[in-house]
Amino acid sequence: MEFAPLQPVDRISNLPENVIADILMCLPTRDAASTSILSKQWRYKWVKLPHLIFDVTVWQEFKVDERTMRFFLFLYQVLLRHQGPITKFSLVIPRLKSCSHIDHVINFLSNYGVEEFIFEIYKGYRIPSSLFMYLQLKRLTLSACLINPPPAFKGFNRLVRMELCDVIIDAEVLQSLISSCLLLEQLLLDFRNEFDFLEIDAPMLRLFHLRRFFCSSICIKRSQHLATVRVTSRQHIMADEFNYGNCNFVGFFDSLPALHKLCMDFHFMLVWLIINIIM
Known part of the structure; x- marks a missing residue:
């Protein structure tokens, strides 16, 4: 008894459209473009990413x-x-x-x-x-x-x-x-610029992330929705680069009546304590 050879199954070409789209979305743009050589079904898929x-x-x-x-x-x-x-x-x-x-x-x-x-x-x-x-x-x-x-x-x-x-x-x-x-709703500021005063007027703001306290005084207006504030620092930056000495740090939090969550990293607190208490 003779058996006919099994025909190879082209599973790549027969993938559902949504699966192909998900695969392409996970690839870097250059790699996604390279998938055009896989089969006729894939040739123009990447151009719609x-x-x-x-x-x-x-x-x-x-x-x-x-x-x-x-x-x-x-x-x-x-x-x-x-x-x-x-x-x-x-x-x-x-x-x-x-x-x-x-x-x-x-x-x-x-x-x-x-x-x-x-x-x-x-x-x-x-x-x-x-x-x-x-x-x-x-x-x-x-x-x-x-x-x-x-x-x-x-x-x-x-x-x-x-x-x-x-x-x-x-x-x-x-x-x-x-x-x-x-x-x-979400604002992240990470500057080397130094401002004397900055007023933030964003009535829908819910999350504010501040890296490097770059301003002597910050006031947040209409902050009734602002529930989360993060104050962090880059650990490789020395204390003198932050210029915390002239910051009205306590005054900043006076403008946050709806604050529910406050996150500060250890390095930020350490540098600020050194400048404002020890020094």
């Missing part, structure tokens, strides 16, 4: 002497082939220097309904005015850049979470930026 992530792992795959050119060539190819909305865009490459390509990318994305924008490159990059046209933005993370919204900017009407780390920004600009985001 709503999340585009470009980080150091992608950056390091290109040769050093042509890294910037090759990286942006890849990025442009991804954007030009993409279909549908891009709800999340992340560009986190601290070694990437400021260049016109970045302005073009941010401007290009302004029409794609971006809801979450995460950005960090080499220090000093000036955020272009086109970012402040992201009307669908709900979550914003900016690091090591210069922020100065255009005069016509009226705020991110849908923003619920904002993180600003090592950015360059004036106190008045920061106050205006925060107060113009009326739905803001």
